[in-house]
Amino acid sequence: MTRIMKALRAAGIAALAPLLCAQTVNLKDLVASMRKRIETADFRATGHLVWVQPSGARLSYPITIKAHWFPGVLREWIEITDASKAGNGTAGSAHRVSHLLLEMRPGGQSSVTIAHTGDKSATALTFERWRDGLFGPEFGYEDLLEQQFFWAGQASEGNAKFGARDCVIVKSTPGPADRTHYAQVKTWLDPSIAFPVYVEKTENRTGLVKEFTYYGIRHEEGVWSAHQIEVKIHGQSGSTLLILDRGSAKANLTLADFNPALLTKF
Numbered sequence: 001m002t003r004i005m006k007a008l009r010a011a012g013i014a015a016l017a018p019l020l021c022a023q024t025v026n027l028k029d030l031v032a033s034m035r036k037r038i039e040t041a042d043f044r045a046t047g048h049l050v051w052v053q054p055s056g057a058r059l060s061y062p063i064t065i066k067a068h069w070f071p072g073v074l075r076e077w078i079e080i081t082d083a084s085k086a087g088n089g090t091a092g093s094a095h096r097v098s099h100l101l102l103e104m105r106p107g108g109q110s111s112v113t114i115a116h117t118g119d120k121s122a123t124a125l126t127f128e129r130w131r132d133g134l135f136g137p138e139f140g141y142e143d144l145l146e147q148q149f150f151w152a153g154q155a156s157e158g159n160a161k162f163g164a165r166d167c168v169i170v171k172s173t174p175g176p177a178d179r180t181h182y183a184q185v186k187t188w189l190d191p192s193i194a195f196p197v198y199v200e201k202t203e204n205r206t207g208l209v210k211e212f213t214y215y216g217i218r219h220e221e222g223v224w225s226a227h228q229i230e231v232k233i234h235g236q237s238g239s240t241l242l243i244l245d246r247g248s249a250k251a252n253l254t255l256a257d258f259n260p261a262l263l264t265k266f
Helices: 002-024 027-039 127-131 260-264
Strands: 042-052 058-070 073-081 097-104 111-116 153-162 165-173 182-190 195-203 209-220 223-233 239-248
Touching (some): 111 260
Antiparallel strands (some): 042 239, 058 073, 073 097, 153 165, 195 209, 209 223, 223 239
């Protein structure tokens, strides 16, 4: 009987451990862990961006992403092929490839540059166009910058369960120097892995809320990542899925991989 009681007691403690971790986690340390995850980024991935229209119709766009943190700046290179070129488009639609170079600098000096097949030069997107969707209205260019954990305002909104995970809700708010179209971003973080499982972003102009859900969270090459991110607009039909099928978390990328001259090389 004593052994049984000890076993039950041990099982109870084990079950409570994640919850206790969520309750006692230090917000400053958790935010620092999220910043470190970005500041050690060095990955390459391929997959699909799937636009699920309100009617249920789907368009799938092959996508390649590579990212690396250099001193003071996160650089991301993205190549997207039109659905029409992948065999899923409608007759008469344009066949093109899009290249994007995003640079996220803490302190508000971020940038987005884009070029399409046939362009002689790349275009630096104005701040107003950062809210534009990649192909649907959900996943905007700004959503690829991951700026929120470098904003001035970071606060805990307590603990909550999301699915099977015990999370800490971190509310991030921008300072005067932060260029963003969001009034706030709330992130449900699993403190045991310092990785998001769900995010709500509230636009500052419309009050519209975007919902980001992370699926297939995995640990590979010492790095946590998600196989799929689904983005929805609260109260609206349709969504966008970013599905990453394969890649490397330690890609050994260099500045040459993010040369702006490559934007018009197709």
